[in-house]
Amino acid sequence: MAALSEFFSHLYTMTMVFFTLVLLEVAILIRSITGGVCNSEKRLITTSQYLKLIEEKNPTIRYSRRPTSRVDQSNECAVCLSELEEGEKVRRLKCKHIFHKDCLDRWLQQYLATCPLCRTKVLPDEIVANYHRLQNQIEYDGSDEEMIFLLSALHGNSLHRLF
Ligand SMILES: [Zn+2]
Ligand SMILES: [Zn+2]
The missing domain is CATH 3.30.40.10 (Zinc/RING finger domain, C3HC4 (zinc finger))
Incomplete structure (x- = not known):
């Protein structure tokens, strides 16, 4: 019996992780459709x-002060x-x-x-x-960064290389 309950608790954990992942992916997808980070990412300048x-x-x-430069x-x-x-x-x-x-x-x-x-x-x-847009996003919108961080952790850092 112990093995079975362990199996179910494992299954429960796996399901929760899976749904969290799916929810996050959907949230990111919605953001990209509504013109969030993903959409303008390519044009942003670090x-x-x-x-x-x-x-x-x-x-x-x-700098070199040229002897020919005007006095004024x-x-x-x-x-x-x-x-x-x-x-x-x-x-x-x-x-x-x-x-x-x-x-x-x-x-x-x-x-x-x-x-x-x-x-x-x-x-x-x-x-x-484009440069200032990225700066403003970093300054005022921490939620995207958090989400991307969370996702990258779940994906085993595969997303991390993008940033
Ligand atoms: Zn100076
Ligand atoms: Zn000038």
């Missing part, structure tokens, strides 16, 4: 991808308001404004992707919108 795009468009260079030309990083020093990592934007690499990257992540001085666009609007 921070590292975003920084790579910035790097592609505005490669990091070592500012040698100041407009983000941190400190003087640019010889050899520091900087980015020169299309508009010719120069900022510390780290200052500019932080600025571009927190605000719109425009030059802090003249508002020239640094990246296309679509990329910026």
Whole structure:
């Protein structure tokens, strides 16, 4: 008899796990149909991808004060308001404004992707919108992350590779 009851309790556990899994899958499916994460996932941009795009468009260079530069030309990083020093990592934007690499990257992540001085666009609007969409989801919508985590645990981390 003991073996039989053990079998049934095992069966019960298995059934519960199965139904939880199915429920979670359905919930995710519904979210993807109604335009949740799964739908827009491909177009979302992570921070590292975003920084790579910035790097592609505005490669990091070592700052050097050219002797030919005009006297009135500012040698100041407009983000941190400190003087640019010889050899520091900087980015020169299309508009010719120069900022510390780290200052500019932080600025571009927190605000719109425009030059802090003249508002020239640094990246296309679509990329910026997709990047901020992902950031907002991470900040304000923890439920998806939790669900994905739970699912990945149940699936033995097969989903985990996607994130
Ligand atoms: Zn700076
Ligand atoms: Zn500028």
